[in-house]
Amino acid sequence: MFERAVLHLDLDAFFVSVELLRQPELRGKPVIVGGLSDRAVVSSCSYEARKFGVRSAMPVKAALRLCPEAVVLRGDMSAYGQHSRIVTRIIADAAPLFEKASIDEFYVDLSGMDKYFGCWKWSQALRQRIMKETGLPLTMALSVNKTVSKIGAGEAKPNGELLIPAGTERAFLAPLAVGKMPSIGRETQRKLALMGIHTLGQLAEAPAAMLEREFGKHGSYMIKKARGEDDSAVSPYREQKSISTERTFHADIGEIRQLRDRLTDLVTRLAFELRQDRKHTACVAVKIRYPDFSTFSKQRKVPLTARDSTLMEAAQELFGELYDHRRPLRLMGVRFSDLSDGQAQAELFAENARETQLLQQLDHIRKKFGESAVVRGVNARKKKKD
Ligand SMILES: [Mg+2]
The missing domain is CATH 1.10.150.20 (5' to 3' exonuclease, C-terminal subdomain)
Known part of the structure; x- marks a missing residue:
């Protein structure tokens, strides 16, 4: 019988896997996320690239010597953060006690849950659910403690599962x-x-x-x-009090309509995430950065909401107050804080039933086909380049 049962979940080549969702044409190719500067290092690489000896933390230049045909991507931390939060939400929904060890690694404490094989079936179902809902490959291992499960997941990668029954750790x-x-x-x-x-x-x-x-x-x-002994605890995940996203542009942007389109895009994505987390926000902030790295931000209280239109209006107004029209921008960001649970959701949404219905339909499409599947209003004019 089991004293403890700890599941380790680790998303495979996480940054690359997110990129493959966004650019499926790169599937099956050696892909590196890492940037293009002289000192850039590989932060994630596809298993196709690993076949050439490419590894995380290696200089991108060295990686390209090993695998000249690799596609190198600059990376988009805010997109990775968003996908990580979606995975976190699924785990939080299912698991009694879990720890988020990093952007792509989790521990779930299943001690006391039924018998060992009950835990294993539960773990398999959770893994399938995460893969189905996110499209991201994921490896897991279950054992009596964190260390053995982590090493187990390392052995089971990629896209694998491993059960290390109690007593067989050593x-x-x-x-x-x-x-x-x-x-x-x-x-x-x-x-x-x-x-x-x-x-x-x-x-x-x-x-x-x-x-x-x-x-x-x-x-x-x-x-x-x-010897396989480790009694360290799974430390409970604490929920964030805010969510944010930001984007550094490929080239600085000085055209106001283009900037407002970008802002619409950021708000739309973040509002989607807010609703996925079943949260509402009471504070919207916008951040901008000029090419000389001077950075400004401004925030505003709003009545508790998860509606695109309310959030968009606040963000666009804040942007109007912040932005100095004579200068281009290098970065733009949005943050929602003062989050709270969506208890009286129906009530809050009753103010605009038509928009609620539309949002639900759009969110459904996004969940099914990925976040980029729906591009609303103004920013539908132009395909995103960055
Ligand atoms: Mg990983």
Whole structure:
């Protein structure tokens, strides 16, 4: 019987996977997200690129030497943040207790849930639901603790699932290289190799005194972990008090109509996200940045709402007050804060039943075909370039 059950969920090549949703024509190609400057490093790469030896954190220049045909994308953190929040919402909806460890990694504490295989079935259903609702590939592993599940997910990647039954942790870890342990970096690996320790199995059996001489307390900690022991808790996720999105333009924009179109686009996307989170906002803020990096923002209280039209009106007014028409912009952003749960949703929306109905239809299409499927009003004139 299980004392604990901890599920680890890790989205595969997350930034690249989001890009593939937006540009399906890149599927099957080596794709790198990382930027084009001299010092840019790879922040995410497709499995096709990995076949050439491309890895995260490697300079983009070096990656292109290994794989000259790779498509390099600059990356769009606000889009990744939005997709991450959608995944978070699905997990929050289903899971009793979960931790968001990073933009693309989660732990769910399933301790006490039925029996082990009940947990496994539940986990499989959650994974399927996330993949179905987001279109993003995802790997998971279930075991008695965070460390073993994280390493397990690493072994099951990409797009895999792995169950490590209670009592088999140590046997599972034993053949793996010490570098698979998240807390063991290059330098530690090198020192362990000098002691003749290459696998987690060897580390699990190493004398504590020898390791403590070299690494202090961390030495015995590593041995414990290599044995598959880890009692660290899944720390509960705290919900955000605001959501935001921003966009740096490819080239600075000075044309007012174009800027207002961009703002409409940002507000539309963020309002969609707000409704997906079943939230309402009481405060809208707009941020702008000029080419010299001087940045200005302004916010305004609004009656609690999730309606596009109210939010758009506030954002456009704030923009009008902020923007100095003689200068181009390099960046624009929108934030909704003072969020609260959408309890009296029907009541709030009753003020404009037709718009509510339209929004529901548009949101349905967005959920089905992706956020870019619906481009409303003014910004439908022009296809987005950035
Ligand atoms: Mg990942």
